[in-house]
Amino acid sequence: MGGAADPSRDAFDLAEAERIAVAEIARARAFFGEDAVGATPLLPILHALQDAFGHIHDEALPMLARMLNVSQAEVRGVVSFYHDFRRAPAGRRVLKICRAEACQARGCESLVAHLAQAHRLAPGETTPDGALTLESVYCLGDCALGPAALADGALIGRLDVARLDAWIAEARR
Ligand code: FES
Known part of the structure; x- marks a missing residue:
C-alpha cells in the first residue's frame, strides 16, 4: 500500500514506462513460460508504473495495449476496476x-x-x-x-x- 506520494515521481516519462513494462513482461515470461496465460502481466506492470510515477498516466494505456496485444478498453477496464490505481498524481x-x-x-x-x-x-x-x-x-x-x-x-x-x-x-x- 502506498504512502505519501513523492511529487518528484509524478513526471511521466513514456520511454521509462516502456522500459518498466518490458522488464515486467520478461519477468513474467521467465516465470510462467512464453505461452502461459500468466505471461500477460498487466497487473504487475500497472503496479510498477504506479510505483514509478505515482499514477497511471493516460499515455501508458495505448502503449500497454500495443505491447500486450489487448484492447485499450481492456487496459482501461482493469485500471478503473482496481481502487488501488490512480489516474492522476496523488497529493503530498x-x-x-x-x-x-x-x-x-x-x-x-x-x-x-x-x-x-x-x-x-x-x-x-x-x-x-x-x-x-x-x-x-x-x-x-x-x-x-x-x-x-x-x-x-x-x-x-x-x-x-x-x-x-x-x-x-x-x-x-
Ligand atoms: S479493516 Fe477490515 S473491514 Fe476495515
Missing part, C-alpha cells in the same frame, strides 16, 4: 479509509461524510492545494479496531472525527 499526503463491512459497522461512513462536509474532500479526490488525497480501501486486516485507515502507509485503528481532523490539520500544514 494520502489517507486511505477502509469502507469494508466491519469498518462500516463501526462508523466509517460517518467519517467519510464528515470529510465531505467539513473538508470538502470525497474519496478519489485531492485537495486543490495538492496537500491531501483521500482514497477508499476495502479491508486493511484491522477489522477489530475499526474504523481503520492508512495514513501515508501507517495503519490507524479506532479512527474518529477528532483524530481525523488532527491528522488533516497536520497534513495541510
